[in-house]
Amino acid sequence: MLYGGIEAGGTKMVCAVMDDEGKIIDRVSFPTLGKDETLKNMVDYFKGFEIASLGIASFGPIDLNKSSDKYGCILRTPKEGWENVSFVEPFKELGVPIGIDTDVNGAILGEVVYGSAKGCESAIYITIGTGIGVGLYINGGLAHGLMHPEAGHILMTKHPEDKYDGCCKFHKNCFEGLACGPSIQKRWGKPAVELYNESIVWEIESYYIAQAVADYCLCYSPEKVVLWGGVMHQDGLYDMIREKVADILNGYIPLPKDYIIPPSLGEDTGVIGAALIGKALI
Ligand code: ADP
Ligand code: ZN
Numbered sequence: 001m002l003y004g005g006i007e008a009g010g011t012k013m014v015c016a017v018m019d020d021e022g023k024i025i026d027r028v029s030f031p032t033l034g035k036d037e038t039l040k041n042m043v044d045y046f047k048g049f050e051i052a053s054l055g056i057a058s059f060g061p062i063d064l065n066k067s068s069d070k071y072g073c074i075l076r077t078p079k080e081g082w083e084n085v086s087f088v089e090p091f092k093e094l095g096v097p098i099g100i101d102t103d104v105n106g107a108i109l110g111e112v113v114y115g116s117a118k119g120c121e122s123a124i125y126i127t128i129g130t131g132i133g134v135g136l137y138i139n140g141g142l143a144h145g146l147m148h149p150e151a152g153h154i155l156m157t158k159h160p161e162d163k164y165d166g167c168c169k170f171h172k173n174c175f176e177g178l179a180c181g182p183s184i185q186k187r188w189g190k191p192a193v194e195l196y197n198e199s200i201v202w203e204i205e206s207y208y209i210a211q212a213v214a215d216y217c218l219c220y221s222p223e224k225v226v227l228w229g230g231v232m233h234q235d236g237l238y239d240m241i242r243e244k245v246a247d248i249l250n251g252y253i254p255l256p257k258d259y260i261i262p263p264s265l266g267e268d269t270g271v272i273g274a275a276l277i278g279k280a281l282i
Pocket of ligand 2: 152176
């Protein structure tokens with residue numbers, strides 16, 4: 001059987017078709033333009049395949065409450081024209097079950113089924129890029145509740161040498177506000193990639209990431225922490241985080257080897273996870 005998947009982002013929409021082995025047999029990417037044009041491009045793409053289900057892994061926050069009249073809608077986004085737009089309605093004409101979740105919940109699902117967290121009962125995926133998102137797979141399922149976890153916005157204790165207030169417009173000194181890629185640029189006046197030689201930049205960055213990872217370990221007890229996003233391309237950052245997490249936890253929770261790791265599905269993580277969200281419905 002074939003399963004459709006959409007990794008919905010503010011810049012592009014990656015659509016793909018996955019087979020029963022988790023292999024991506026076709027993929028295409030549409031720029032995220034006006035909603036009508038972009039949604040039509042995606043519906044037309046999937047009409048070209050005999051898919052059994054469709055899964056959408058989207059930037060958020062999204063309404064995942066099935067009894068809400070905004071189910072499947074993006075609730076808040078700076079992307080003009082996309083607020084309160086349903087991601088589910090336009091695809092109903094395909095006549096297959098449709099599942100939707102956050103992009104990061106999709107990513108951890110992909111990694112648990114086929115990737116570096118394979119076989120885990122509980123694992124988390126953290127992406128540190130333009131924003132910070134956290135996907136949670138707990139006791140064999142993706143975590144939901146009132147909405148879905150937004151653990152990129154937990155509040156942080158400031159690094160003693162950090163003079164920057166944070167850039168989250170909702171809560172300033174949250175993890176995203178202090179550690180996302182744009183916060184690095186605003187704090188130091190240069191893009192993160194140009195600061196690779198400045199040790200204080202990465203001391204502060206790893207301090208925040210480690211704080212968040214330690215908090216997630218204490219709250220959710222994941223068996224693996226999969227860490228990714230543009231900022232994680234900085235050399236040596238994984239090891240700095242591993243050391244600091246061990247320091248913070250201070251032996252209270254013994255961490256296994258290969259605990260904080262990159263994903264292993266590469267650029268397919270998002271669409272594989274998305275397709276699995278749909279596959280889970282059949
Ligand atoms: P998005 O979150 O929009 O999908 P990415 O995950 O690619 O995008 O993250 C983009 C962020 O990553 C930018 O803020 C950029 O400054 C940062 N970044 C890109 N390359 C590097 C690098 N080599 N080292 C540190 N940060 C980087
Ligand atoms: Zn925030």
